[in-house]
Amino acid sequence: MSTPQTATQTNDAHDGGHGDISVGLSGAGASGDGAASATRITPGNALRPEDIALAVSRGTAKPSADVAELALRLGDDALILAQRLGHWISRAPELEEDIALGNIALDQLGHARSFLSYAGGLDGRSEDDLAYFRREPEFRSVQIFEQPNGDFAHTIARQFVVSYYQFELYRRLAQSTDATLAGIAAKAVKEVDYHRDHSAQWVLRLALGTDESRQRMIHAFKTVWPYVDELFRDDELTGRLSETAAAPQPSSLRADFDRLTGEILAEAELQVPNVQPAPGGGRRGLHSEHLGYILAEMQVLAREYPGASW
Amino acid sequence: MASQTLQSVPAEPSPARHEQSLEDVARRDAEGQAYFDKVMAEDSRIEPRDWMPAAYRKTLLRQISQHAHSEIIGMQPEANWISRAPSLKRKAILMAKVQDEAGHGLYLYSAAETLGQPRDQMMQDLMDGKAKYSSIFNYPARTWADMGAIGWMVDGAAIANQVPLCRASFGPYGRAMVRVCKEESFHQRQGFEILLELSHGTPEQKQMAQEAVNRWYAPALMMFGPPDDDSPNSKQSMAWNIKRFSNDELRNRFVGMMMEQVKVLELTLPDKDIRFNEETKKWEHGPLDWDEFHEVLAGRGPCNAQRLERRREAHLEGAWVREAAAAYAEKQAKKQAEKVSVA
Numbered sequence: 001m002s003t004p005q006t007a008t009q010t011n012d013a014h015d016g017g018h019g020d021i022s023v024g025l026s027g028a029g030a031s032g033d034g035a036a037s038a039t040r041i042t043p044g045n046a047l048r049p050e051d052i053a054l055a056v057s058r059g060t061a062k063p064s065a066d067v068a069e070l071a072l073r074l075g076d077d078a079l080i081l082a083q084r085l086g087h088w089i090s091r092a093p094e095l096e097e098d099i100a101l102g103n104i105a106l107d108q109l110g111h112a113r114s115f116l117s118y119a120g121g122l123d124g125r126s127e128d129d130l131a132y133f134r135r136e137p138e139f140r141s142v143q144i145f146e147q148p149n150g151d152f153a154h155t156i157a158r159q160f161v162v163s164y165y166q167f168e169l170y171r172r173l174a175q176s177t178d179a180t181l182a183g184i185a186a187k188a189v190k191e192v193d194y195h196r197d198h199s200a201q202w203v204l205r206l207a208l209g210t211d212e213s214r215q216r217m218i219h220a221f222k223t224v225w226p227y228v229d230e231l232f233r234d235d236e237l238t239g240r241l242s243e244t245a246a247a248p249q250p251s252s253l254r255a256d257f258d259r260l261t262g263e264i265l266a267e268a269e270l271q272v273p274n275v276q277p278a279p280g281g282g283r284r285g286l287h288s289e290h291l292g293y294i295l296a297e298m299q300v301l302a303r304e305y306p307g308a309s310w
Numbered sequence: 311m312a313s314q315t316l317q318s319v320p321a322e323p324s325p326a327r328h329e330q331s332l333e334d335v336a337r338r339d340a341e342g343q344a345y346f347d348k349v350m351a352e353d354s355r356i357e358p359r360d361w362m363p364a365a366y367r368k369t370l371l372r373q374i375s376q377h378a379h380s381e382i383i384g385m386q387p388e389a390n391w392i393s394r395a396p397s398l399k400r401k402a403i404l405m406a407k408v409q410d411e412a413g414h415g416l417y418l419y420s421a422a423e424t425l426g427q428p429r430d431q432m433m434q435d436l437m438d439g440k441a442k443y444s445s446i447f448n449y450p451a452r453t454w455a456d457m458g459a460i461g462w463m464v465d466g467a468a469i470a471n472q473v474p475l476c477r478a479s480f481g482p483y484g485r486a487m488v489r490v491c492k493e494e495s496f497h498q499r500q501g502f503e504i505l506l507e508l509s510h511g512t513p514e515q516k517q518m519a520q521e522a523v524n525r526w527y528a529p530a531l532m533m534f535g536p537p538d539d540d541s542p543n544s545k546q547s548m549a550w551n552i553k554r555f556s557n558d559e560l561r562n563r564f565v566g567m568m569m570e571q572v573k574v575l576e577l578t579l580p581d582k583d584i585r586f587n588e589e590t591k592k593w594e595h596g597p598l599d600w601d602e603f604h605e606v607l608a609g610r611g612p613c614n615a616q617r618l619e620r621r622r623e624a625h626l627e628g629a630w631v632r633e634a635a636a637a638y639a640e641k642q643a644k645k646q647a648e649k650v651s652v653a
Contacts, residue, residue: 089392
């Protein structure tokens with residue numbers, strides 16, 4: 001059994017700016033790279049969404065139709081999650097969590113921008129065309145990402161599931177035969193590693209804290225767990241992408257996901273909720289009732305001024 | 311101001327154990343005062359463990375905690391636009407900016423804690439309406455252009471105020487200000503950039519930018535505090551090397567900066583009386599509505615109730631989470647202690 005430990009790097013000379021604390025999971029099957037720090041990457045050498053947009057416009061990076069569709073899916077996942085998490089900023093239980101959840105939202109938004117910039121390379125649409133000017137059935141995110149924030153336990157339950165899923169996905173995608181996907185994933189996996197640490201620590205605190213927090217955590221997992229299965233469903237697209245080693249089959253992530261989340265749940269003295277899976281359908285544009293409201297709010301200003309530059 | 315005396319003040323540090331007699335205490339105070347006076351004369355720094363006059367401690371605690379509260383309440387008008395930011399890049403920048411503000415609140419609460427007041431108490435004072443925060447955050451952010459005007463004007467005024475505070479005589483405050491000012495200068499630039507993009511965009515966008523500048527101009531100038539002849543605490547703060555320039559001096563300097571920058575924006579400031587006085591070599595501006603300032607300060611601004619309620623709500627709804635974290639930490643510490651005693 002392993003407890004996530006927060007390891008503070010001591011060799012972190014830097015010149016001000018943002019978070020200089022490097023956090024890694026030890027033991028829980030993490031990347032194993034204790035020196036990996038999402039926050040220590042300087043803008044000078046990190047892969048930025050603007051770099052991808054530039055490569056796409058110059059034609060040095062061009063996705064195949066299948067890769068573009070996958071990038072759209074993953075970009076939508078991250079975008080909807082960022083939109084959800086951003087709501088916590090100025091509303092979190094503690095100032096430190098305003099910062100932590102804001103940071104995670106910002107990471108997700110960065111991943112979304114990279115994936116969407118790349119996806120748009122297929123037909124010349126920009127990240128903003130894709131984010132602001134598509135309709136609900138054109139969004140390809142799976143339903144767990146659009147589930148409401150609920151109380152803090154619900155947000156943590158959703159975070160716990162998606163960060164362990166994204167970590168397994170990006171870890172493999174970093175080996176993709178598509179160089180741009182691999183580049184985006186290699187950067188994202190370091191950040192998502194930190195998101196795992198954050199959510200796992202909170203699962204332990206809430207599950208083993210007070211009676212009330214334990215009840216809330218159990219309830220939250222019951223509410224979120226029906227949406228877990230959809231993350232791991234294969235379809236024709238993922239079948240073709242795995243044949244060319246461009247992306248793993250989602251089902252191939254499940255065993256590691258179950259093992260690693262299971263370790264934390266066991267330590268938290270929780271059981272995997274015994275609930276029926278929801279049918280899902282997000283990858284085909286079938287969403288829960290929540291997504292429409294998210295998009296209405298996100299898109300309103302951009303659509304009031306179509307063609308404007310901001 | 312009566313309301314300021316409501317704020318909780320930490321108990322004076324109790325005499326050390328060996329200081330039994332009144333003479334000992336008096337001698338310590340005299341030595342402390344002599345050292346404090348020397349530090350002030352040399353314009354160097356007082357640190358948390360140094361002796362300091364009770365009034366100096368109280369003044370700093372009030373100023374630093376108010377500053378921290380302003381950062382925290384100041385997150386709200388901008389957080390209001392995160393979900394609707396009109397491009398993903400702007401959304402990312404805005405999120406990072408609001409997050410910086412939470413960080414500033416944290417450093418400032420930490421600096422204030424070195425004066426003996428726990429953060430929880432400061433937060434409680436804020437929620438109970440006993441502590442103040444900058445009045446500017448009681449105005450609503452009505453349009454996207456307000457994100458530009460807040461960055462350019464509100465953060466610009468904050469920088470003009472805060473750069474001299476980097477030399478404040480209380481060490482933790484001055485050092486916190488160095489970092490805060492670095493980040494604020496990014497914030498101001500991003501605000502300027504938002505306005506620049508809007509003012510060079512469609513006619514509707516330009517109008518949106520102009521209206522936001524019109525709305526935020528006077529409240530931003532009032533951020534420097536009342537005019538010098540109505541600012542009773544300024545003199546003492548200057549004697550203590552906390553404040554370096556008077557309210558009016560900083561305000562005039564700020565008007566001059568904006569006059570240059572507004573030309574690049576191709577917008578105007580809503581004040582026909584702005585001029586450079588060749589005799590005094592200072593910028594001057596038109597009259598400000600100080601009655602409005604006092605109204606907002608007294609709690610009768612457009613968003614006072616909303617801002618405080620949001621803070622209370624977040625705090626109350628998060629109570630069970632903080633309790634859980636504390637209970638978990640206690641259990642972990644107990645386990646650790648048991649492990650150590652077995653070993």
